[in-house]
Amino acid sequence: MNRNDKPMNAFYAQSGGVTAVINASAAGVIETARRHRDRIRKVYAGRSGIIGALTEDLIDTSREPIANIRKLRHTPSGAFGSCRYKLKSLEENRREYERLIEVFSAHDIGYFFYNGGGDSADTCLKISQLSKRLGYPIQAIHVPKTVDNDLPITDNCPGFGSVAKYVAVSTREASFDVASMCKTSTKVFVLEVMGRHAGWIAAAGGLAADENTDLPVLILFPEVTFNRRRFMAEVKRMVRNYGYVSVVVSEGVRGRGGKFLSDQGLVDAFGHAQLGGVAPVIANMIKQDTGFKYHWGVADYMQRSARHIASRTDVEQAFALGRAAVELALAGRNSVMPTVKRISNRPYRWKIGSAPLGRVANVEKMMPASFISKDGFGITKRCRNYLQPLIMGEDYPPYRDGLPDYVSLRNVPVKKKLATGFRP
């Protein structure tokens, strides 16, 4: 509550790549705000993220039945739409910030909840700072979300645990498959996963094997420069010992010159440049160097939208962080991000903390070197201890006719109040 104790509206937007659980955070924000109507009148969502604010394309979430809001908890993707749109600095583009304040002011918006990764934390911080300078102070709270798991201070980021679970489960299942056939057929399975800068997601492939399930898995991290000779020696060793091997490769793996391995300068029969993934590149190298029969898969959007196999821990944290964001706002906090604080590994216990955005924005959390095994192809015990709780528990969506029953919201627009338009 601010502005003479008159309840204000809130603005919520989803930013960047969507995840299996970002809508659970949205549910946390909206359900919690609805329980405090005396202080937060309505939650308006930006259609397609922050662009919705710039273009005054707002969604009135109060027009959405509570049953639909509750279904957000089990629906992947961004229910209001998302975008990759990074606001420039005030010096470079003051017009954008002024426009945001203009829209917020026109719609009595006093709370700004921005659900995203590093860039959106930065935007959130700037809006809070500049809105004050422009004479329309807004409480800006960042809700963490990113499959890349690269935000600082928070123990982990909602979205990551579910991708990690998907990658671990898929690697285990595909490994069982290859093991069955390896005597006479495929000996190497290559799975490409996301992660352009950090190997968090690829690392999750290492969870496929554990003390009860012995499987040969090699990981290619973006943090480790690809060495073809050493990698092939490992592939051959694994095939010698197990009969087969699964390779989990991060899309961001690079060769000696720092060039992405996926960028092979492929041309088709007509000389057109072709963009492929890194999995076929690795697979073709294996064929050339070892002669082993291979198969490869690319998990692409499936990995981050696989709500059907989401981690229950991840869903609970995503919802809790959305709720905490509103509670922080109601407590008068500003320029802050709720975080996950890990209390213990076994049993896994966590609680909600908070971090000032000044310490979050523009800081990337890389995988610690101590998480990658000495040979560079696996995860350490320490990494396993960190990752394992994040994939714990299942949280199955309801099904209808054999398929997950995901909600598509009505997304009723808020009537525009401004005569002016805006082209982002």
Added chain:
Amino acid sequence: MNRNDKPMNAFYAQSGGVTAVINASAAGVIETARRHRDRIRKVYAGRSGIIGALTEDLIDTSREPIANIRKLRHTPSGAFGSCRYKLKSLEENRREYERLIEVFSAHDIGYFFYNGGGDSADTCLKISQLSKRLGYPIQAIHVPKTVDNDLPITDNCPGFGSVAKYVAVSTREASFDVASMCKTSTKVFVLEVMGRHAGWIAAAGGLAADENTDLPVLILFPEVTFNRRRFMAEVKRMVRNYGYVSVVVSEGVRGRGGKFLSDQGLVDAFGHAQLGGVAPVIANMIKQDTGFKYHWGVADYMQRSARHIASRTDVEQAFALGRAAVELALAGRNSVMPTVKRISNRPYRWKIGSAPLGRVANVEKMMPASFISKDGFGITKRCRNYLQPLIMGEDYPPYRDGLPDYVSLRNVPVKKKLATGFRP
């Protein structure tokens, strides 16, 4: 029971590509046989399929605790190993059949259960015929299995329903993802699925959209010659109407000359031929012709090993067909395959039937033309009515530490009795 009413042993082998539920059929065979020890003494499994019989590399399943056998019901892949090894005709390679009979005779094997697709039905038939001629009659029962769903007479094949569910679920989830981002980012998602000859698996992508969930999905079937101009017109129309589109492409889609689209004659910077999938080919064409931003995924082994999202209908039928195979054997039947007979669609009801192997072997069931929509890019109501019951129900495996708890069997070998070896 045969040979003077002395209980005989049974031989069971898994053949060809494995699935999420072939082990459920194995459980059906072994659990049922164990309940009839007076007639079937032990079930021996072939290590790595029929090759295990040829090389006298047998597994004594009676040494496996019943708890492990029960876990087969929820474990994907082939627990005893599988192979792609097609026996030649008797004229071409009499030696192989004689060797099989030699091994079966040495181990008192009177029942042959072969769990596979069209080729293994053919092998099964030949073994039954030739064993009689060679003076060692064996009851040969074929247990159907194939993700390709191309066996005749049976309404469907175990393994297919679970792949279909995986493809439908993944297409729905990825579509939700793309829908969130399409305003400013990816507009086309391409998912490559299995099916070199028939479009059954690709067709399942059409289930992602239904009367409650309106999603734009285009399917590229191997049955429909790829027409780039018409396809691009559809892509553009969908993007115009929905803002995005998902494309499910069968690996077997071909261009006008009958050439696989995946075979683009790609070469890398060093002039080495590169084998890629069809998804990147389609994606690159879309980029060239429409300029739309794209993403692509390749489901590869993930789709057929995804026991975590198996269809309950599929699991139940796989188990029931394994059980029925033993019951047919006990009833004195020979050269036969248990089948699924559909009784009704809504509610879905089915029962077990049987078909003589002479009518199964070497017959491929293609998708009826009436299952593909007139424009060639979708499924008809009739196809939906056929497919929908096959993905019904979930049958989650148990989890341990956040991962499915799949069993790896002990696979205790049977002592060899023959002095002779065999090189397949």
